[in-house]
Amino acid sequence: MSLSTEQKFWSLLKEQSSFQEAIGLMAWDMRTKAPSKGMDNRSEVLGVLSQKVHEIQTSDVLKEYIEELKNKPSSNRLTASLQVAEETYDRTTKIPASMYREYVTLQSRAESRWAEAKENNDFKSFQPYLEELVKYNREFANLWGYEQHIYDALLYNYEPGVTVEQLDAVFPKVRESLTSLLNEIKNAPVQPDPEVLKGHFPKQQQEKFSEEILKRMSYDFEAGRLDETIHPFAIGLNVNDVRVTTKYDEKDFRTAVFGTIHEGGHALYEQNIDPNLSFTPLATGTSMGIHESQSLFWENFIARSRPFWETHYEVFRSYAPRRFEQIPLEDFFRAVNEVKPSLIRIEADELTYPLHIMVRYELEKALIQGDIEVKHLPELWNEKMHSYLGVTPRKDSEGVLQDIHWAGGDFGYFPSYALGYMYAAQIQHAMKQEIDIDETIKAGDFHQIKQWLTKNIHQYGKMKKPLSILNDVTGEGLNADYLISYLTDKYRGIYQF
Amino acid sequence: MSLSTEQKFWSLLKEQSSFQEAIGLMAWDMRTKAPSKGMDNRSEVLGVLSQKVHEIQTSDVLKEYIEELKNKPSSNRLTASLQVAEETYDRTTKIPASMYREYVTLQSRAESRWAEAKENNDFKSFQPYLEELVKYNREFANLWGYEQHIYDALLYNYEPGVTVEQLDAVFPKVRESLTSLLNEIKNAPVQPDPEVLKGHFPKQQQEKFSEEILKRMSYDFEAGRLDETIHPFAIGLNVNDVRVTTKYDEKDFRTAVFGTIHEGGHALYEQNIDPNLSFTPLATGTSMGIHESQSLFWENFIARSRPFWETHYEVFRSYAPRRFEQIPLEDFFRAVNEVKPSLIRIEADELTYPLHIMVRYELEKALIQGDIEVKHLPELWNEKMHSYLGVTPRKDSEGVLQDIHWAGGDFGYFPSYALGYMYAAQIQHAMKQEIDIDETIKAGDFHQIKQWLTKNIHQYGKMKKPLSILNDVTGEGLNADYLISYLTDKYRGIYQF
Incomplete structure (x- = not known):
């Protein structure tokens, strides 16, 4: 036969x-x-x-x-x-095979050099590797081809269909709005007290709460599991085996709680792809940005919302140390939503986070376009951090050397984080037309939300490109207004300005 | 290039x-x-x-x-x-490709039918599958070829170089000696009391003791790990990643303790293969039998020995429930060495275990030779159990249906268990010429033993065939006398006859 x-x-x-x-x-x-x-x-x-x-x-x-x-x-x-x-x-x-092999070797060397350079706060030792990586990526971009901007060719790897033109139409607006919001917050009459959150919280109890929340999110433990790791991630091995990992900081429960929910959002996406797509290249999330929209939707739009804690603070307290009995809901809610400009992206709050991305996007775009040189990166980094966030790294290890992405040659990747956030805000707006999200969250039953996401996003896997998902769900293209108004409304409420 | x-x-x-x-x-x-x-x-x-x-x-x-x-x-x-x-x-x-494909399908069907048949105690429903499996294995044997006995061709899959002729020169002697030893034990004046071992023993404590013993055996936890499973096994992924699994029965610590040590013996073999053999087909144990010699050496010759408990009973007690403080070493030692003929192979003590193997070997050899028919297996099984062990299954699920091996078409596999045991006794004898094993065990330092095994066995991987390992280590071929005298001496001591 x-x-x-x-x-x-x-x-x-x-x-x-x-x-x-x-x-x-x-x-x-x-x-x-x-x-x-x-x-x-x-x-x-x-x-x-x-x-x-x-x-x-x-x-x-x-x-x-x-x-x-x-x-x-x-x-x-x-x-x-x-x-x-x-x-x-x-x-x-x-990409010619020999060129690709050289590049893989370079990547691997660059990553270990980067680790040393970060450890020793020594950008100079890493600089030649980064220069090579930029050179290769420019060559790749030329081989792949592009219509307007050379950087578009790299963006395509992570967010096919999205271009510099589109990003530059929205990112500056986001940056300016958030920078001015940040100034208002700094001068606001009410400031949260994050100290109420600190103190010992046993790992085992954090683990139990993490499991409880994942279950409530409709994460299917018969098609996944939760483990501990150093750098949390979610991974879909197949549609019925999607694993979440998290990290427990006994001095700060936020790492595990918000981290688990974030990875849980990624995992829900992979668990709910149409099983008919199994064993095809379609059986995974359609892009970095759409994936990030799912994790950020759950982490920020749900788990950092007031209705969420109105219901779940009691659940949280049943796992938490007894001192939380003394902390009123309002203080707790404000504290987990504290806005505080900081140097490290992965520790940033939800309002300043996009500003960290803007710094990276602007610099890597300029690098690939040949507008700036690698050797000027530390200085430019620090200037932008100061200008957008009002903080300045004292050393490169907490500045330009903090992320592994560039050391791995991943140019074009960072914008997906900010895109995902914008998508999430647009998706939330669309969902609100059909579901009373606040009521659903308060009721502690996320089934309806999860089903909506599955119906509109998850099931398709890679059947639709990111912007076509966005259009089908929201009826429009990339629009930063939803994110800006979400953040403005939320933080005006919390900081009372 | x-x-x-x-x-x-x-x-x-x-x-x-x-x-x-x-x-x-x-x-x-x-x-x-x-x-x-x-x-x-x-x-x-x-x-x-x-x-x-x-x-x-x-x-x-x-x-x-x-x-x-x-x-x-x-x-x-x-x-x-x-x-x-x-x-x-x-x-x-x-083996023609189409024939092999049919066989794989048959195997998979037969295994699920076997599981049902065992569950329902219904040999008849499984019989046609077993008949087919026997037929295929006879055809395979003819395709592979053999010199004297058709069964030799199947033995080769598990113990290359060992033949029916060799087995028949030693197995009957083992069987007769053990059967008569068993009779003496039944009538012995002193009988151990296994009840002293029973009772709740928390899983976490068993786990800690298991880890402690593995460490003492020189199992390298940086090149392996211990996990829980239903059917314990050890697996070498590579020479620096050899994992042990075990099972915890909170009502009977023996499952985990002796099971972990058994799998630890397998793991030591795989961890200590010459790293130069990595990524070749030589980087694994040379045969089922030599592998089993390593697990049984540690499980029986070490961990069921008197010198072992003379030192390790205190260690054990530091993890065990307090009631063990009341149980004298002698009673404990006798109890973990209780001999009691039973129906189930994997629950058998070290003395009756080879008899379970004899039953299987004799039957499968006769099946492959065409001397008996599948439909007579249950009856023949029960007769042999009665004759060798003095116990008779009341139903096939605790008789001929108990093991998965035949359902998977694994004919020629069972003898390796008994061979491994004989090898282990021969290896122990050889080791004794160079090391005072009892003193070493009592000192609680197994380094010397492990190094001896590595030097003489482990390092070679598949570089040597099983009988050539045996010859190089012991200076002779297969010899059952060492096993017989080990068991005779040991159990005369324990049962005082």
Whole structure:
């Protein structure tokens, strides 16, 4: 019995996604369970499997199947799979194999150099690596091609369809609004007292509360699990095995609580993709930004909202140390929403967070466009931090060296964080037309919200591109007004100005 | 730069062992951590990766490399890798692909039918599947070829080099000696009281003691980990990542303590293979039997010995419930060495265990030789149990249906358990010529023992065949006398006859 081209195409994609599930499990294992001494061997195994995926994605036989199938009438699933596979084929084969190998070596060296440079607060030692990475990324961008801006070619890796033109139409507005909001907050009559949150909170109790909240979010523990790690993440191995990790800080429960909910938002996306897309390249979130919209929706729009704590403060207290009995809801709510400009992105509050992204976006865009040089980065970084956030790093390890992204050559990635946040605000606005979100949150039943998200976003996986999801859900394109008014309203209330 | 044939050969083997590490991790994960709903998808992924391994093992290109390299002068590592790869190639390609596919389907059906049949105590419903499995295995044996006995061809899968002739020269002697020993024990003046061991023993404390003992055995926790599972196992993902699993029965600590030490023995083997063998087919234990010799050496010859408890009873008590303070060492030692014929192999004590194996060996050999029919198995099973152990199953679920092995088509596997035990006794005897084992155990320092095992056995991986390991270590072939005299001496002491 001979197989049809379509069957052979699916079979090749299944092989690819099987390797990817294995890679995913190995990555999860390395970050949660694997013994330290096994890491070297494991890295080599990961290298071999990644190479196999790369071979499939760039294989002549795959290209033949695509060419044969793409002009025939077919299902949406096949059409979308062909598109994704072809796009990956085209972009990947545009980079010469030898160039890509050099780049992978550079990445790996640059990452360890970056770690040392951060440790020793020594930007100079990292500078030549970063210069090389920028050079390669400019070359990649030219090979991939672009219409208007060279940086668009890199953005495409994370947020296909979004361009510099679109970003520059909204980001400055966000930046200015948030900067002025921040000034008002600084001078506001009421200031929250975050000290009420501090103090010992046993890990085991934090873990139990984290589990409870994930369950309430409709995260399915029979199709996932929660583990501890150093840098939290969520990972979808398959639609029925989507794992969340978190980090417990016994001196500050916020790390685990908001971190778990954030990763839970990512996980809900992956758990609720249409199972019919399994073993195709469509069985994952459509973009970094849409993914981030899901995590930020749950973390900020739900878990930092007043209605959430009106119901869940009692639940929280049932796990928390007894001193929380003495802290009124209002003080608690304000404290978890304290706005305080700081140097480190991943510790930023929800209002200043987008400003950290603006700093990075503006700098990396200018780097790729050749408008600035790597050696001037520390100085430019510090200037922007001072100008947007009013704080200035005393050393590069808490400035330009803080994030791993550039060391990994990930240019074009940062904007997704801010985009995700804007998407989330737009999505919330759209959801409000159909659901009384505040009432639902207060009732402590998130089913309706989760179902809405699944119906409108999750189920599609990569069947729709990010901007087409956004358009279908909100009826419009990228619009920063929703985020600005959400933050303005919320923080006027909290800080009473 | 073009690669030499040898480089291409190593690279193909590295690919194979990378897939195997991924398969190993997935198997470990499914049995310890993976969420239930993800199992179906995971099974498919496992199927894809196993297929890739099979493709490499039977590939023309591998065969070409082997043919080109095998007659050139080369390193031991290359010679042994070529031998293993060629043998796998030859045996695997002798089975027609379509026949193998049918067999895999049969296996999977038979296993689920077996589970139902065991549940419902219904041998008849399983009988046709078992008949088919026997038929296939006879065909495989004929395809693989053999010199004297058809069953030899199956034995080769688990214990290459060992034949029916050799087994029949020792097994009956073991059986008769143990049966008569058992009779003396039944009539002995002193009988241990296992009741002293029973009662609640919190899981967490058992876990801590298990970890402590593994550490004392020189199991390297930086190159492994201990987890909980239903059916305990040890698995080597690579030489620096060898994981142990165990099971905690809060009503009977023996399950976890002796189970952990048993799996720890397997793990020490895999952790101490020469790292130069990594990414070759040599980087694992040489056979089922030699592997079992390592687990049984630690479980029985060490952890059930008097010197062990003379030192470790205090350690044990520091984790155990307080009631053990009232139980004298002598009573405890006798109780953990109670001999009691029972129906279930995996619950058997160290003296009756080989008799369970004899029942299985004799029956499966006769089945494969065509001397008996599947439909007579239950009756024959019960007769042998009665004759060797003096106990008779009341139902097939605690008789012929108890083990999964035959349902998986694993004929030729059972003898390895008894062989491993004999090997262990022979190895102990050889070790005694160089090390005062009792003193070492009493001193609680197992380093010397572990180093001896590594030097003589572990390091070689699959570089040597089982009987060549045995010969090199003990200066002789298979000899049951050491096991018989070990058991006779030990149990005469305990039961005072």
